[in-house]
Amino acid sequence: MKLKKNTIKIFYIISIILMFFSALYIIKYFYNAHSTQKQSQLLNEIEIAQNVEVPDENIESDNVINKSERILKLEELQKENPEIVAWIEIENTNINYPVLQCSNNDFYMNHNYQKKYASSGSLFLDKDYSWNNENSNLLIYGHNMKDGTMFQNLLNYSSIDYYHTHPNIRFTTNAYDANFEIISAFRSRVYNQSDTNVFKYYYYTNIKSEEEFNEYAKNVKQASLYNTGKEASSGDVLITLSTCAYHTNNGRFVVVAKKVLD
Numbered sequence: 312m313k314l315k316k317n318t319i320k321i322f323y324i325i326s327i328i329l330m331f332f333s334a335l336y337i338i339k340y341f342y343n344a345h346s347t348q349k350q351s352q353l354l355n356e357i358e359i360a361q362n363v364e365v366p367d368e369n370i371e372s373d374n375v376i377n378k379s380e381r382i383l384k385l386e387e388l389q390k391e392n393p394e395i396v397a398w399i400e401i402e403n404t405n406i407n408y409p410v411l412q413c414s415n416n417d418f419y420m421n422h423n424y425q426k427k428y429a430s431s432g433s434l435f436l437d438k439d440y441s442w443n444n445e446n447s448n449l450l451i452y453g454h455n456m457k458d459g460t461m462f463q464n465l466l467n468y469s470s471i472d473y474y475h476t477h478p479n480i481r482f483t484t485n486a487y488d489a490n491f492e493i494i495s496a497f498r499s500r501v502y503n504q505s506d507t508n509v510f511k512y513y514y515y516t517n518i519k520s521e522e523e524f525n526e527y528a529k530n531v532k533q534a535s536l537y538n539t540g541k542e543a544s545s546g547d548v549l550i551t552l553s554t555c556a557y558h559t560n561n562g563r564f565v566v567v568a569k570k571v572l573d
Contacts, residue, residue, distance in 0.1 A: 350424060351407040351460075354398055357384040379488040386485065392424055396436055398483040399451070399550075403476075404464040410451055412436040420454075431456050439516045446518040448527065448549040449482075455554045455564075462554035466564050468496035471537040478539075480568045482550060491550050491568035494541040497534035501561040510534060512551065512565055521545040531567045543569045 389395050397410040411419045411433045419435035422428055434453040453462030467473040480491040502509050510530045518524045528543040543549060548570035556564040
């Protein structure tokens with residue numbers, strides 16, 4: 312009888328502990344979701360100096376950039392963390408975040424723009440990307456969060472109907488505030504180094520030649536789930552957005568877009 316009572320007591324204690332950690336997990340989950348969603352409002356909340364003249368367009372003349380309001384807000388945000396290199400937004404989606412870049416591709420997987428730990432991490436630009444590269448391909452990574460934040464909405468581009476209603480990406484850097492039109496959306500994976508005759512899109516972070524650019528552009532079009540009717544050629548600036556997907560082991564979902572010329 313005593314053994315039975317002790318067993319019930321142990322079971323009760325274990326149940327309390329499990330309930331405590333479950334509650335802690337739920338609180339942490341919703342706190343992270345709230346923090347991530349709040350992050351998407353940062354740019355709207357930034358106020359710029361009233362005496363700054365903001366032109367209607369982002370026009371470069373005599374090597375001087377007339378900065379849009381969005382660029383000026385980005386610069387204000389960079390005062391808090393200079394590793395914020397851009398802002399990305401896809402209208403009418405949850406994708407509306409700063410883009411970070413540092414010396415490795417690990418830190419911002421689990422840290423936010425304030426460099427505080429966050430399970431959702433940040434959207435971050437590949438460490439090897441050079442801003443001086445003319446054959447430009449900005450490879451940006453982000454988590455596929457179950458709460459719909461970060462790059463989870465990218466998976467909606469598996470549908471051509473979704474593409475038709477969300478065909479553009481707005482991307483803001485210190486140099487430009489521009490629209491990018493999507494040219495391809497496809498499923499992929501992280502391959503073994505020994506795998507050959509496969510398209511390892513994540514190797515094209517610093518495209519060094521016209522030939523390499525054209526090879527990449529050809530492969531992303533061939534891999535696309537549907538025909539967007541858009542093409543890219545050497546000299547275009549590309550954005551490649553990558554997130555985890557679960558159609559296969561180490562799966563990835565990828566969206567590629569090119570900068571629209573003024």
